[in-house]
Amino acid sequence: MKYKRILLKLSGEALMGEKQFGIDPVILSRYAEEVKAISKAGVEVAIVIGGGNIFRGIQAAEGGMDRVQGDYMGMLATVINSMALQSALEMIGVDTRLQSAIKMEQICEVFIRRKAVRHLEKGRVVIFGAGTGNPYFTTDTAATLRGIEIEADVILKGTRVDGIYDMDPEKNKHAVMFETLSFTEVYEKNLNVMDMTAFTLCKENKLPIIVFNMNKAGNLMNVVKGDKVGTMVEF
Ligand code: GTP
Numbered sequence: 001m002k003y004k005r006i007l008l009k010l011s012g013e014a015l016m017g018e019k020q021f022g023i024d025p026v027i028l029s030r031y032a033e034e035v036k037a038i039s040k041a042g043v044e045v046a047i048v049i050g051g052g053n054i055f056r057g058i059q060a061a062e063g064g065m066d067r068v069q070g071d072y073m074g075m076l077a078t079v080i081n082s083m084a085l086q087s088a089l090e091m092i093g094v095d096t097r098l099q100s101a102i103k104m105e106q107i108c109e110v111f112i113r114r115k116a117v118r119h120l121e122k123g124r125v126v127i128f129g130a131g132t133g134n135p136y137f138t139t140d141t142a143a144t145l146r147g148i149e150i151e152a153d154v155i156l157k158g159t160r161v162d163g164i165y166d167m168d169p170e171k172n173k174h175a176v177m178f179e180t181l182s183f184t185e186v187y188e189k190n191l192n193v194m195d196m197t198a199f200t201l202c203k204e205n206k207l208p209i210i211v212f213n214m215n216k217a218g219n220l221m222n223v224v225k226g227d228k229v230g231t232m233v234e235f
Contacts, residue, residue, distance in 0.1 A: 001038075001041060001042065001043055001224055001225060001226075002225060002226030003043060003153045003154050003224050003226070004042075004043065004044060004153060005043070005044040005045075005120060005150065005151065005152050005153055006038075006043060006044070006045055006153060006154055006155075006156050006224060007046045007047075007143055007144075007146060007147035007150065007152040007154075007155050007156070008035070008046070008047045008048075008156045008158060008220070009048050009049075009050075009139070009140060009143035009155060009156065009157045010031065010047060010049040010050065010085075010158050010214065011049075011050050011052065011158065011159060011160070011214075012049055012050035012052040012053040012054065012077065012078065012081050012139075013050065013052040013053050014027065014053075014158070014159070014160055014214060014215070015028060015031075015053050015081060015084075021053065021054070022053060022054065023053065023081070023084050028084055028085065028088045029088050029091075029092075030217075031085065031088070031214070032085065032088035032089045032091070032092055032094070033092065034214070034217070034218075034219075034220040034221070035047070035089060035094065035125060035220070036089065036092055036093075036094050037218075037220070037221050038220055038221055038224050039094055039123070039125050040094075041221070041224075043224050044120040044121070044123070045120075045126070046116065046120060046125070046126045046127075046128065046146060046147070046150055046152065047082075047085065047125065047126070047127045047128070048078075048127075048131075048139055048142050048143035048146060049078060049081045049082055049085060049127070049129075049139070050078060050081070050139040051074050051075070051076075051077025051078035051080070051081055051139065052074075052077075053077075053081070054077035054081065055070075055073050055074050055076075055077040056070075056074060057070035057071035057072075057073060057074035057135070058070070060073065067135065067136075068135040068136075071134075071135035071136060072102075072135060074131070075102060075129075075130040075131045075133070076102075076130070078131055078139060079100055079102075079104070079107070079108070079129040079130050081129075082098050082100075082108075082127045082128070082129035083098065083107070083108070083129075085127060086098045086127055089125055094125055095122075095123065095124040095125065096124055096125045096126070096127060097109060097116075097119045097124050097125075097126050097127070098126075098127045098129055099111040099115070099116055099126060099127070099128055099129070100128075100129040100130040101128070101129070101130040101131060101132055101133030101142070102130040111128060111133075113149050113150065116128070116146075116149075116150055117150055117151075120150065128142065128143075128146045132145055137197065138194075138195050138197070138198060140157070140194040140198035141194075141195065141197045141198040141201065143155060143157075143198070144194070144198040144199075144201040144202050144207065145201060147202075148201065148205045148207055152207070153208075154207070154208050154209070154210055155202060155207055155208070155209045155210070156209075156210050156212065156220070156224075157194070157209060157211045157212070158212060158213075158214025158220070159211055159212070159213060159214060160213065160214070160215050161213060162212070162213045162216075162230060163177045163178065163179075163211050163212060163213075163230040163231030164177065164178050164181060164186075164191055164193055164211050164231035164233070165177050165178070166178070166189070166191075177231060178231045179228065179231060179232070180231065180232045180233075180234065181231060181232070181233045181234075182233070182234065182235060183199075183202075183203040183233060183234075183235065186199065186233055193211060193233060194209070202233075206235060208232060208233060208234040208235075209232070209233040209234075210223055210229075210230050210231065210232050210233075211230050211231045211233075212229050212230025213229075213230065
């Protein structure tokens with residue numbers, strides 16, 4: 001395995017599958033199987049999942065809701081997704097721990113970095129819920145922050161497209177995918193990899209990012225092995 005400890009960022013919206021809202025159990029269990037495979041192969045896995053399938057703070061703010069209130073609601077949405085993923089993983093025999101950036105002790109542990117690292121060392125999959133616990137920060141930023149804190153080797157951003165393209169591949173069939181990019185190239189080409197806060201955190205902390213298609217079976221394993229899958233952003 002090329003990577004020993006990873007931070008996997010999953011999209012909340014991807015969990016919807018073909019549905020308009022909520023969680024598609026088929027996608028959920030597929031994701032759980034993919035995670036199980038790399039965890040059983042000895043990779044230490046931490047996960048941050050978005051909440052866009054349930055609630056989006058920014059959209060709510062556009063509709064007139066208080067932005068901060070909307071962002072907190074979005075954080076709670078990520079906890080719901082995290083609990084669903086935890087449950088799906090445990091159903092197939094994967095040890096997990098869920099830590100939240102917002103204290104809700106009846107439901108999960110609170111985020112404590114040292115505890116999270118200990119869980120990883122014991123082979124448990126650690127899911128981080130409630131983003132960073134602060135409004136105005138995305139789950140990409142939460143993923144990056146946690147990735148840095150646990151000293152992950154790489155951020156794996158699972159998406160529904162194969163990698164980073166020069167144009168939106170879902171809108172333009174001539175879009176070309178990059179195999180590798182430097183952090184500077186991403187800035188120069190104005191590519192949309194993550195929001196700027198998340199991206200800059202990765203850059204400043206020399207944490208590489210791989211964007212790959214999470215909906216292709218076996219892809220996660222191939223990424224972790226170091227195969228040429230998706231787009232790698234590095235130095
Ligand atoms: P080690 O003792 O290091 O092996 O870790 P552990 O997670 O097994 O020990 P701990 O006693 O901390 O946790 C036992 C179980 O309780 C685990 O399933 C934890 O996720 C859960 N747990 C621990 N702290 C909390 C909490 O504050 N709230 C909730 N809801 N569960 C917790």
